[in-house]
Amino acid sequence: MDQIMDKPMGWRGKVGLIVNSGQIVTEPLYNRVAPKEVGFFASRILVERSVMEDHVSMEKEAFRAARELATAQVDCIAYCCTMSGILMGADGNNKFCLQMQKETGIPTTSTLSAILEALDWLGLKKLVLISPYQEEAHVAEGRFFQANGFELVRSESMKIDSRMRPQVTPTEIHQFSRKHWDDRADGLLISCMNFNAMPSISALEGDLKKPVLSSHSATLWKVLKMIGVREPVKGFGRLLAEGL
Numbered sequence: 001m002d003q004i005m006d007k008p009m010g011w012r013g014k015v016g017l018i019v020n021s022g023q024i025v026t027e028p029l030y031n032r033v034a035p036k037e038v039g040f041f042a043s044r045i046l047v048e049r050s051v052m053e054d055h056v057s058m059e060k061e062a063f064r065a066a067r068e069l070a071t072a073q074v075d076c077i078a079y080c081c082t083m084s085g086i087l088m089g090a091d092g093n094n095k096f097c098l099q100m101q102k103e104t105g106i107p108t109t110s111t112l113s114a115i116l117e118a119l120d121w122l123g124l125k126k127l128v129l130i131s132p133y134q135e136e137a138h139v140a141e142g143r144f145f146q147a148n149g150f151e152l153v154r155s156e157s158m159k160i161d162s163r164m165r166p167q168v169t170p171t172e173i174h175q176f177s178r179k180h181w182d183d184r185a186d187g188l189l190i191s192c193m194n195f196n197a198m199p200s201i202s203a204l205e206g207d208l209k210k211p212v213l214s215s216h217s218a219t220l221w222k223v224l225k226m227i228g229v230r231e232p233v234k235g236f237g238r239l240l241a242e243g244l
C-alpha cells in the first residue's frame with residue numbers, strides 16, 4: 001500500500017474554514033494549491049442578502065460553525081470573510097477571534113487578521129486597493145485601512161453583484177488591477193474571499209515589480225503558519241513563496 005495513502009486524512013494539519021453560504025472559491029482553491037496532506041474542512045454560515053446587511057447574524061452563526069468544526073478536531077480555525085472583519089473593526093475583529101478561540105479551545109484567525117499581519121510582513125503601508133464590492137462596501141473597506149495607518153494611493157472596485165464575483169476570471173482580475181495600478185504604492189491588495197484573485201498574483205508581481213496580496217493568499221499563509229507547515233507555496237506571489 002502507498003505510504004501516503006496509509007496515513008490519516010489531514011495528517012500534516014487540519015484547517016477549519018468558516019465560509020459564507022454562497023462562497024465557492026476558497027475550498028477548491030486551497031485544495032488545489034496547498035501543500036499535500038493539509039486538510040481543509042468547511043462549515044458554512046447563511047448569507048441571504050449581502051454581508052453589509054447580514055453581518056450581525058453571520059457573526060453569531062460563526063460560533064455555531066466553529067463548534068461544528070471543533071468536533072472534527074481541526075488544528076486551527078479561519079473565519080473567511082474579509083468584509084465582516086472590516087465591519088467589526090480592528091478591535092472587534094480581534095475580540096471576535098479571541099472569543100471563538102476561548103469557546104472552542106482551537107487557535108483562531110480571520111481573513112482580516114491575516115491580511116493585516118501579511119501587510120506588516122511585506123512592509124506595505126501605501127496601497128492600491130482592488131475589490132469586487134459594491135460602492136458602499138468598498139468605501140467602508142477603504143475607510144478601515146486609512147483609519148488603521150495605511151495610505152490608499154488608489155482604490156478601485158469592479159462593483160460586481162455578490163453572486164457573480166466567483167465567475168470573474170483571474171485574467172480579468174489581472175487586467176483590472178493592472179489598469180488601476182499606481183507606481184507610488186508599495187504594493188497591491190485585492191480583497192474578498194469569493195473572488196478568485198490568487199492565481200493572478202504571480203503575473204501581477206511580474207508586471208508591477210511590487211508585492212501583491214489577496215484575501216486568499218493572506219489567509220492561506222496564516223493558517224499554514226498556525227499548523228506549522230512551512231513548505232513554500234510557489235506560483236502565487238512573494239508572501240507564500242518566501243514567507244513560510
